[in-house]
Amino acid sequence: MSEPFESLARAFPEVRLSADAADRVAYARDLWPRHHLAVRAGNVAQHRPAGIVWPTSTEEVARIVRWAHDTETPVVPFGAGSGVCAGVLPHERIVVIDLKRLSRWRSLDTEGRTLDVEAGHMGMPLEENLNRRGLTLGHFPSSILCSTVGGWIAARSAGQCSGKYGKIEDMVLALECVTGTGEVVHLHHRTSGPNLIPLVIGSEGTLAVVTCATLRLHPNPTVRAFAGFSFPSTEHGWDAMRAMFQAGLRPAISRLYDPFDAMLARRGSVEKDRADSAAAPGLGATALRSLLRRPGTINELLEGAFGSKVLGGSLLVLIFEGFDDGPSRDMEQAKAILSRMRGTYAGEGPARQWLQHRYSASYRQAPVFAAGLFSDTMEVAAPWSKLRGLYDGVRRALGEHVFVMAHLSHAYPDGCCIYFSFAGTAAKGDGIAGLEGWDARCELTYDRAWKAAMAAAVDAGGTLAHHHGVGRSKAPRMADELGTGGVSTVRALMRAFDPKGILNPGNLLPRTSSKPTLNDAHPRTVRA
Amino acid sequence: MSDLAIAIDEPSLLVGVVGTTTLSALEAALKARGLTLGVALERASTKTVADWLASGAVGSASVFADPADHLVAGLEATLPDGSKLVVRPSPRRSVGPDLIALALGTCGRLANVDYAWLRIHVKSAARPAFPLPGGRDLDPPLTEQENRLVELFASELRSGRPS
Numbered sequence: 001m002s003e004p005f006e007s008l009a010r011a012f013p014e015v016r017l018s019a020d021a022a023d024r025v026a027y028a029r030d031l032w033p034r035h036h037l038a039v040r041a042g043n044v045a046q047h048r049p050a051g052i053v054w055p056t057s058t059e060e061v062a063r064i065v066r067w068a069h070d071t072e073t074p075v076v077p078f079g080a081g082s083g084v085c086a087g088v089l090p091h092e093r094i095v096v097i098d099l100k101r102l103s104r105w106r107s108l109d110t111e112g113r114t115l116d117v118e119a120g121h122m123g124m125p126l127e128e129n130l131n132r133r134g135l136t137l138g139h140f141p142s143s144i145l146c147s148t149v150g151g152w153i154a155a156r157s158a159g160q161c162s163g164k165y166g167k168i169e170d171m172v173l174a175l176e177c178v179t180g181t182g183e184v185v186h187l188h189h190r191t192s193g194p195n196l197i198p199l200v201i202g203s204e205g206t207l208a209v210v211t212c213a214t215l216r217l218h219p220n221p222t223v224r225a226f227a228g229f230s231f232p233s234t235e236h237g238w239d240a241m242r243a244m245f246q247a248g249l250r251p252a253i254s255r256l257y258d259p260f261d262a263m264l265a266r267r268g269s270v271e272k273d274r275a276d277s278a279a280a281p282g283l284g285a286t287a288l289r290s291l292l293r294r295p296g297t298i299n300e301l302l303e304g305a306f307g308s309k310v311l312g313g314s315l316l317v318l319i320f321e322g323f324d325d326g327p328s329r330d331m332e333q334a335k336a337i338l339s340r341m342r343g344t345y346a347g348e349g350p351a352r353q354w355l356q357h358r359y360s361a362s363y364r365q366a367p368v369f370a371a372g373l374f375s376d377t378m379e380v381a382a383p384w385s386k387l388r389g390l391y392d393g394v395r396r397a398l399g400e401h402v403f404v405m406a407h408l409s410h411a412y413p414d415g416c417c418i419y420f421s422f423a424g425t426a427a428k429g430d431g432i433a434g435l436e437g438w439d440a441r442c443e444l445t446y447d448r449a450w451k452a453a454m455a456a457a458v459d460a461g462g463t464l465a466h467h468h469g470v471g472r473s474k475a476p477r478m479a480d481e482l483g484t485g486g487v488s489t490v491r492a493l494m495r496a497f498d499p500k501g502i503l504n505p506g507n508l509l510p511r512t513s514s515k516p517t518l519n520d521a522h523p524r525t526v527r528a
Numbered sequence: 529m530s531d532l533a534i535a536i537d538e539p540s541l542l543v544g545v546v547g548t549t550t551l552s553a554l555e556a557a558l559k560a561r562g563l564t565l566g567v568a569l570e571r572a573s574t575k576t577v578a579d580w581l582a583s584g585a586v587g588s589a590s591v592f593a594d595p596a597d598h599l600v601a602g603l604e605a606t607l608p609d610g611s612k613l614v615v616r617p618s619p620r621r622s623v624g625p626d627l628i629a630l631a632l633g634t635c636g637r638l639a640n641v642d643y644a645w646l647r648i649h650v651k652s653a654a655r656p657a658f659p660l661p662g663g664r665d666l667d668p669p670l671t672e673q674e675n676r677l678v679e680l681f682a683s684e685l686r687s688g689r690p691s
Contacts, residue, residue, distance in 0.1 A: 112663030166595025192584025193633015248654030415619030
């Protein structure tokens with residue numbers, strides 16, 4: 001047990017904590033896909049924390065943070081560890097504060113439709129418990145089975161129904177959090193401002209430890225209307241989505257798949273058993289690895305008019321939900337708009353099938369990695385007027401390195417998020433010193449793809465992340481996103497909330513010190 | 529900052545506007561194109577866009593009325609130390625704290641808006657409106673604790689420490 005952690009154990013004999021080797025391995029990372037490559041290479045836990053502590057009350061969190069402040073011990077708040085950007089990347093001095101034992105409902109106001117819930121509450125049980133009372137939060141991230149309320153707030157999360165209910169930032173009425181000095185503060189939504197809640201949401205554990213949130217609820221819908229529409233191209237599809245949202249329609253689900261992704265969706269969004277076995281290491285995996293050595297050619301083929309024709313065009317999955325005849329009236333209005341915009345009605349099947357398998361897609365990563373490949377996702381956003389440039393720019397940038405497909409699943413009246421999914425393999429190793437290993441060469445492809453894609457997103461006027469957050473994976477690029485003024489402003493906020501810089505140090509912003517506690521997750525200089 | 533006093537992005541239904549433009553001038557320019565800011569301007573029409581945002585955008589809808597829709601998509605602002613903050617327009621983002629909040633309803637204590645990208649509406653289009661959460665004051669007075677935090681931010685922003 002390290003010295004700081006021994007001191008913590010002495011200071012809080014009543015709080016559950018552990019410096020056990022297995023626990024330290026379990027808390028050494030989140031679900032950043034680049035970690036998976038390290039794990040596959042045998043580097044299971046390079047970033048082990050000093051230990052883990054499990055507080056059960058806000059007061060305990062505050063006392064632990066005060067101790068950390070006094071001893072200048074860095075701490076990282078931890079939910080369920082399902083972040084995908086290396087927002088959690090501890091080192092041997094860091095103490096992880098796991099909030100999952102802080103998971104009570106403090107109060108439910110069924111008439112006013114609000115809930116005070118502690119930050120460690122897991123997503124799915126929260127929604128199921130609300131549903132039993134005829135209520136819903138309306139927040140359905142793909143990670144709902146392995147994420148917490150605090151994690152959603154930390155990452156500025158989006159759920160599948162963001163088109164109707166908004167993102168998590170649109171659901172928070174009040175926050176209780178612990179600043180870097182150990183002070184418990186209560187922040188309140190204020191329509192006319194000043195509203196400090198948006199500053200803490202998305203701050204990824206660098207400004208305060210969120211301990212409780214007051215969330216806005218909705219009556220749980222009893223009726224749904226389903227439809228699928230095919231479009232000649234992805235652009236035709238997003239023009240139709242734009243028209244719907246600007247006409248005032250708010251579908252709970254509107255997901256537009258590019259032709260390849262649409263082909264997969266039409267085949268069945270999850271043929272799970274088959275998918276797993278086909279991707280297992282063996283002849284199929286070898287063929288796939290060979291194919292992915294030439295991603296540019298495949299991408300060009302599939303993205304062009306030929307690909308669109310062969311694959312059957314793009315597919316829009318649409319679900320309205322509500323009460324009585326509301327959803328069917330909205331669907332009729334949507335059908336009228338979409339038909340005018342070259343949409344061809346494809347029946348209810350695609351939408352019903354999507355709903356049935358709505359959380360399955362996130363669990364298809366393991367077979368890809370087991371096959372010696374890698375996969376990841378990138379979610380960018382822009383106003384509608386910049387969407388074409390963003391789509392083409394990022395797709396082209398990624399496509400030089402990896403196989404890429406896309407869907408658009410978070411639309412707003414003024415713009416949309418594009419969600420790129422990609423898979424790649426090892427870069428050719430000839431002449432690259434020190435990169436003899438397969439996984440090291442996979443990392444090289446991975447880094448090249450991300451670096452090119454992030455530059456392309458900024459060049460096209462898009463934002464680097466719509467709902468996954470920044471973590472350490474995008475931190476080196478934050479000056480491109482926010483400008484020097486924005487980075488200075490976030491640093492000023494950090495100094496105000498956390499004067500000693502003990503909360504998740506190294507996360508969110510590019511490093512300033514010449515001797516960082518951690519290396520950049522994505523080095524600025526990527527080997528050519 | 530754009531040289532244009534008013535720049536309309538019709539596909540995105542956004543307007544870029546210099547902070548010194550009055551709301552009445554903005555609304556007149558929009559009206560000529562069949563568009564509107566879509567807010568109740570009675571008492572605020574003589575205000576400039578910068579002053580209106582600094583004083584809390586009175587007359588605009590609550591975010592809880594239509595969670596998919598936000599009033600401000602991006603802005604350029606001057607911080608207390610004179611440096612510039614640019615938040616490029618985007619429907620949503622997940623890149624750290626939402627810095628737009630520094631300028632909304634803070635009466636210039638944390639940022640002064642030089643240019644803003646605002647949501648606009650086709651005059652004839654329907655506007656969704658959920659019932660607001662009941663039993664709560666959605667505009668409570670600033671607590672002493674929150675006021676102290678705002679002062680702390682302002683002090684840090686004035687310090688002009690480099691990034």
